[in-house]
Amino acid sequence: MPNPGGYALVLNPTIVAPRRTCKFSRVLIDDGSSINILYRNTITKLGLEAKDLEPTQTIFHGIVPSISCSPTGRVQLDVLFGNSDHFRREPLWFEVVDLSNAYHALLGRPALAKFMAVPHYTYLKMKLSGPKGLITITGDYRKSLECARHGTKLAESLVIAEERRKLNRIVALASEMPAVPIPAEEPTDEASFKPSKETKKVKLNLDAPSCSKYVVVGTRLDSK
Template sequence: MDGGSGLNILYAETLDAMGIDHSHLRPSKAPFHGVVPGKQAMPLGQIDLPVTFRTPSNYRKEVLTFEVVGFRGTYHAILGRPCYAKFMAIPNYTYLMLKLSGPNGVITVSTSFQKAYECDIECCEYAAAITFTEELAVQLAEGTEDQPDSKQSATSFEATEGVKEVLLDPSSFDGRTVRIGATLSPK
């Protein structure tokens, strides 16, 4: 549930898991912001999919338009304001519930606070990893402008001066590192 989102978003990974071919996508109209921290995202396309809430005895089904994105997310989909408007649903973020009317009474969709917390943690870790990866890519791109040291053999992998170990993925607990020169210029 994302009441701040003006879009319904579906991740390509979810579309693939559903067995829906990408050839069913229509071209998207424009990029959007706010899903990837500080970046503009261009959808792969749009798709209309039926969405059903609850059980056969009391359910609501509507067709929603989703923007399909090609990057990894921590959710399967994000339901935004277009979903709430179509279902005439009322989200309650305090109780983590979504309520909408059904043919046989009110339909309540909810989750646990534990699951919401786990999703938030995973989302924050993912955003931090994206930011770290981008910063590392910028540092590596800037470092390629430096000329290689002519004193070092082309086949040597030993550092001629001090080295610094840096975690490859700070959000991972596997401890994999890479060694970089500790005396590299800031450029």
Template sequence: MAPPAIPEFLKGSEVPITFNREDHPPAVYRPGHAALVLDAQIGNYAMTKVFMDGGSGLNIIFTDTLRRMNKAVDNLPESTNTFHGIVPGRAVHPKGTVQLDVTFGTPEHFRTESIEFEVVDWKSQYHAILGRPTFARFMAVPHYAYLKLKMPGPKGVITVNGNFQRSDSCDRDFSKISEMYGIEKTLAELEITNDRTLLPEHKRMASDREFSATDDTRKHQVHPTDPSKTVNVSSSLTVA
């Protein structure tokens, strides 16, 4: 496709965004290893654990988050996406999509955009995950060493700050969720391989075998001189 004769500039493209030492935190632990987790307002609710994922092509919100927002999670508009990485080792089929307003900034200087989310029924350490579509809509620029996000706003540049303590806390929560997922997966596999409606093989063999007076007993004379006086004794008993 040929480019237009006149450039079609995106909203906010006229605002330069830069980072310098004024943005530098007092200390940076393992630069680039901490997730960029920020505050944002989503659907008029304040969220404190919004993961900014520049590697994702989707925006994701979780059913647990929507329930806490008193929003229905059934009969949502259908999603056409199937993706990996939310549930380890298997594809995820979203429950649907939802359109919500996302706001960054402060009451004195903020910006709001309408964002489409994929709704996923899965446990997460985050309230929501915002991917490249949100970065592009806000013309936002992340700095993963400083844990900051900057974007054009109506009064200049809006800066949203993360912190290393919150990122570490989310990492710890993720470890707990992963362990729980492993336990649940193991239990689910056991549920499939162990049919509780059937007795184990050795139990079935013992219960199916009926007692036989002919095969399982022998006659024993109890009168010293009268051989007709006998009793049936188990053949498994040893002679005294």
């Protein structure tokens, strides 16, 4: 495998819902996440509806840069790792988000703790104990690359859409603000300095008759 450690761990567990049971091929194992997430398309595939969700107050970041997200609800579903001969099944709580994503679901630290699973990012494997011994699930770096490319394009489109919404709000607010009148400039003849007509010239140096320098002062000034 080229570039060991440079790929996300993408596995294919089975998720059991009340109406449908589906095996998903693009489930991200993320030990940096404190929650498990189900996305919009996954909810549709599992046949879940809004009435099947419980209220949640979780708010999280990181799916799309600089954008926070509030789930529409949460739901508890069984997740199964392994095959028909040897598997392990555990109930997990998922936060449901109304977003499209390159992955069907995200399993974070709560899922790893529930399964007592150990992910290995060098070989893209995850190991957990089962009723008959050790269960090893193996990922594929080609699938990881495909999901990463798709996720990058989707994140860019979401960021662009969010920036467009912010710009539209700014334009709308600017159009609602009343126009501020610009004060008229004062005429030049009124604003310019005008010397008084009652003036006289006073020499700067009275002791030097030949001095030609003088100042102009008002005639009504005190002699001091």
